[in-house]
Amino acid sequence: MSDQPRSYLIGSPIVEGSTSVIFEAYDPFLGRQVALKRLRPESQQDPVFTQRFLRETRIGSLLQHPGVPPVYDSGTDELGSLYYTTQLLEGRSLSSLIASLSDPAEQHPPDFHHLLHIFLRVCDTIAYAHCHGIYHGSLHPDYITVGHFGEVFVLNWALATVRNERPEEHPVPLQISPADRQPPHSEFTAPEMAAGQIDDVGPLTDVYSLGAILFQILTRVPPVAATDSDSLLEAILTGSLLQPASLPTTHFAHCPDGNIPDALLATALKAMSLAPEDRIPSAQDLQHEVTRDENASAGHRIWKGLGKPAIRIFDRLQQQLSSHVLHRDSH
Secondary structure (H helix, E strand, O other), X not given: OOOOOOOOEEEEEEEEXXXXXXXXXXXXXXXXXXXXXXXXXXXXXXXXXHHHHHHHHHHHHHOOOOXXXXXXXXXXXXXXXXXXXEEOOOEEXXXXXXXXXXXXXXXXXXXXXXXXXXXXXXXXHHHXXXXXXXXXXXXXXXXXXXXXXXXXXXXXXXXXXXXXXXXXXXXXXXXXXXXXXXXOOOOOOOHHHHOOOHHHOOHHHHHHHHHHHHHHHHHOXXXXXXXXXXXXXXXXXXXXXXXXXXXXXXXXXXXXXXXXXXXXXXXXXXXXXXXXXXXXOOHHXXXXXXXXXXXXXHHHHHHXXXXXXXXXXXXXXXXXXXXXXHHHHOO
16 A cells, blocks of 8 residues: 555535535545545634544544444645545435425425434434444534435534543544534534533433434424524523424324324423433433334324224233133133
8 A cells, every 4th residue: 555645536516614625526546436525725724623624534433333424534635635535425414305395396205204214223323422422412404314225324523522532542632622612503402512511511412402303303393493593592591492282283294194193292302301311311212212102103003093893803802811811820
């Protein structure tokens, strides 16, 4: 292997950010398309942006899970700009999929169960990250990409919080910089994150955001309604969540029988409890509760669809089973 940096054939920009640009590129060495993220030259003059970029690269390389795009390569190009390459993703964001539910021109909108399946896959990825002491902190449906063949990726780990860091193993410091201790907040941001209490960020921070994403899957809208950043922050910090009962019933048309399953809504709201200690304990526990709620809801719909004759058969079977148990115990 050569010590020279690998050369890439740079194509069109995919995303142009204020500090970096993501290009579609071709790796002639391995013969495949990749996504290449490069720090802008003016941003590279600022140590805050440089450190953030290196930290993002390092965290991405630590998360070796199917739900996180792998980092293939990183370094400095011939112009002296920092870059890294990763898997080129093709698909749609979860935000786009949810929005398509209201688009009459959408030919293949996702069904309710598919959206829940995506959510459970996201829980898998977050649970994996938590096991490695990494907490996303800014989960959002925009940062979840669903591929054309069922892949589900969680993106934007740049401002993740890393605990249990062993400095001797990491040439790039993984602790969040003071400049990033007050990241932008959204309708999916946990109260402790919105308040800038970075030292309190942990697994329950992501559980809150997962609950908010589940809420949007159920209702098509985020759990917080605000007209500006100040009112948004106030709503987050006071736990002023949107009441589904205030929404038109058309918001629930994608749900089974046109109604939000009560158990799933209760699970989403518990995950979004204002106090972290009142939330569902972990991403894995949240995943299990959603699976249980969905299975129970599906069972209820089956019995409801079968009607009274099926219920009579079920009751008769229960009676026969009870009689058999009593007969066995009497001998």
